[in-house]
Structures are given as C-alpha cells and as structure tokens.
Amino acid sequence: MTHDLRAKNLTLGYSDVDIVRDLDVVIPDGRITVIVGANACGKSTLLRGLARLLRPRSGQVILDGTSVHDLKSVEVAKVLGLLPQSPVAPDGITVGDLVGRGRYPHQGWFRQWSSEDDRAVAAALEATGTADLADRNIAELSGGQRQRVWVAMALAQDTDLLLLDEPTTFLDINHQVELLDLLTDLNRESGKTIVIVLHDLNLACRYADHIIAMKQGAILAEGPPIDVIDSAVVTEVFGLACEVVPDPVSGTPMIVPRGRHHAARETVSAAS
Ligand SMILES: Nc1ncnc2c1ncn2[C@@H]1O[C@H](COP(=O)(O)OP(=O)(O)OP(=O)(O)O)[C@@H](O)[C@H]1O
Ligand SMILES: [Mg+2]
Numbered sequence: 001m002t003h004d005l006r007a008k009n010l011t012l013g014y015s016d017v018d019i020v021r022d023l024d025v026v027i028p029d030g031r032i033t034v035i036v037g038a039n040a041c042g043k044s045t046l047l048r049g050l051a052r053l054l055r056p057r058s059g060q061v062i063l064d065g066t067s068v069h070d071l072k073s074v075e076v077a078k079v080l081g082l083l084p085q086s087p088v089a090p091d092g093i094t095v096g097d098l099v100g101r102g103r104y105p106h107q108g109w110f111r112q113w114s115s116e117d118d119r120a121v122a123a124a125l126e127a128t129g130t131a132d133l134a135d136r137n138i139a140e141l142s143g144g145q146r147q148r149v150w151v152a153m154a155l156a157q158d159t160d161l162l163l164l165d166e167p168t169t170f171l172d173i174n175h176q177v178e179l180l181d182l183l184t185d186l187n188r189e190s191g192k193t194i195v196i197v198l199h200d201l202n203l204a205c206r207y208a209d210h211i212i213a214m215k216q217g218a219i220l221a222e223g224p225p226i227d228v229i230d231s232a233v234v235t236e237v238f239g240l241a242c243e244v245v246p247d248p249v250s251g252t253p254m255i256v257p258r259g260r261h262h263a264a265r266e267t268v269s270a271a272s
Helices: 043-050 073-079 096-100 115-127 143-156 175-191 199-209 231-238 264-270
Strands: 005-014 015-025 032-037 058-063 079-082 161-165 192-199 210-215 216-224 243-244 252-259
Touching: 005 043, 005 073, 005 216, 015 043, 015 058, 015 216, 032 043, 032 175, 032 199, 043 079, 043 161, 043 192, 043 243, 058 243, 096 115, 096 143, 096 192, 143 161, 143 175, 161 175, 175 199, 199 252, 216 231, 231 243
Parallel strands: 032 192, 032 210, 079 161, 161 192
Antiparallel strands: 005 015, 005 058, 210 216, 243 252
8 A cells, every 4th residue: 555654844853952954855655765864863853753753843744645643643553653762661561462562553442352463463473583582571581682572563563654763773783684684575575665764874775775864853865875875975974984885795885984093004005
C-alpha cells in the first residue's frame, strides 16, 4: 500500500529552543531513507516529529493528506512504527511480552489477541534471531541482544512505514549488516518504507536509496548517496577532513577519515 509522509515548514523544539527549523521533506514511498548528521543536529527530534510524538511549533507533518495531529495516535500506529533511540522497557517484562506489545495498535474493543498476532510475534523474533530469548527478562540481556529485541517489537507492529533511530548502535559488525540486510529484505519484499538514522556513513551510503544529511536542524543535502556524499559534504556536515572513495563491494561512497595523526602517508611515499 502506498503512503505519503511529508513535513511542511516544520519547526520542532523543546521549551524555548527551536531544534528543527522550517524544514520541508518528502519521505520517498517504498524506499529506504537514511538520515545522517552530527550529534545533536536534530535527527531524533525530526523522527519524533514525523511519528507524531512531538507537536510542531509551526508547520505540520502530513500522512496521506492529513496532518498527523488530526489523527488519533492508534490510527498513526497502524501505519507508522517508530523505534526510538533509547526505548525504555517496563520493569520485569520478558522478551516475548515486549515484542507482543508491538501488536497493541492492532487490537481494540472487539479485537482481542489472535493467531495472527502470534504469527507476527513469532516472525519478528525469528527474523531478528531473538526467538531463543523469548522467555528471558529484558533486563538480563546484553546491549546488542536487547537492541535486536526492540527491533523485533517494531517489526511485530507490521506497519507500512517504519522509522528506526540508530537501530545498530550496540550491534557487532556482523549483526549490523544482518539487520540492514533484513530491513532491505522487508523493503524489497513487502514494499515497506523505511527511514533509519545511522552514524556509520559507509553503511548509510550502501543501504540508502535516499540519504538526508542534516546540519543544525536543517537538511543540507539529500538524494541518492552517490550523488550527495562527497568529501565537501562530509566536511560541511561533520567538520571532518576525509577522502571519499568507491566502496570496493558496492561502489557506493566510502568515507576514509584523515584524522590528525594519519595524514602523512602521501608525503612519506612521495619522499621515498
Ligand atoms: N527532551 C528534550 N528536552 C530538551 N532538549 C532536548 C530534548 N531532546 C533533545 N534535546 C536537544 O535537542 C537537540 C537535538 O537533539 P536530538 O536528539 O534530536 O539530536 P540527534 O541529532 O538525534 O543527536 P544524536 O546523534 O546524539 O542522537 C540537542 O541539543 C538536545 O540536547
Ligand atoms: Mg539521536
């Protein structure tokens, strides 16, 4: 099913500080969008705004033609799922119960827990490799195990739009790639629209159909990574001197930081 998620002149903030300022964005339907940017530039704030968790100061977020604040939260939750950056689990909850909570938006007065819910939870546990943890208490898990369980909960919600805020921070490199491959499978096979905040620029460039580079609450550049990411943009966004070379596996941009202690290689080899 196709959806239209966009923000118009969106300003978001906390107390008296504006963080996201007058931002316009259209989330490409049925594609994978990756948001990158320096710490505190407003990525999580934007995601929360898109998911209706923050009320705009001005402007609006529009889902399928309606301002999200004119929709009930449960209506939004049937279409759009958000995995926050630092989700908090209820005390003492097991993995299976937490993932089951992803099904809440699908229940109601007349619709109790069903075999469809069972199937969705089992599939989410299976896809994230957490089925063998189902009876464990969330508090007992490692950081990476816990993060995969949260992803399972988001998957169990089974929404057409899925927003994930740094879902790979605690994962080892193999699990990072597995998770991004899994999200790509979901995108390709079920046509889900996926928006991910990522700090790994190389993985961002590989997996994004559309990349959004943010700086100080605004979009500095967006488009296909190959068109958008070069050393000038990385320097502008992160203040980092770097080389950008083709990723030997995917051909997408690969960022090689210079740093202060490793910039002399060309000089040394030129002198020898
Ligand atoms: N609940 C809040 N109350 C007040 N200020 C907040 C709140 N959440 C975030 N901020 C501030 O808003 C700014 C943007 O924060 P945000 O979490 O959107 O950044 P981010 O781009 O996601 O950064 P990171 O890469 O570190 O996750 C920061 O200066 C932060 O301190
Ligand atoms: Mg964040």
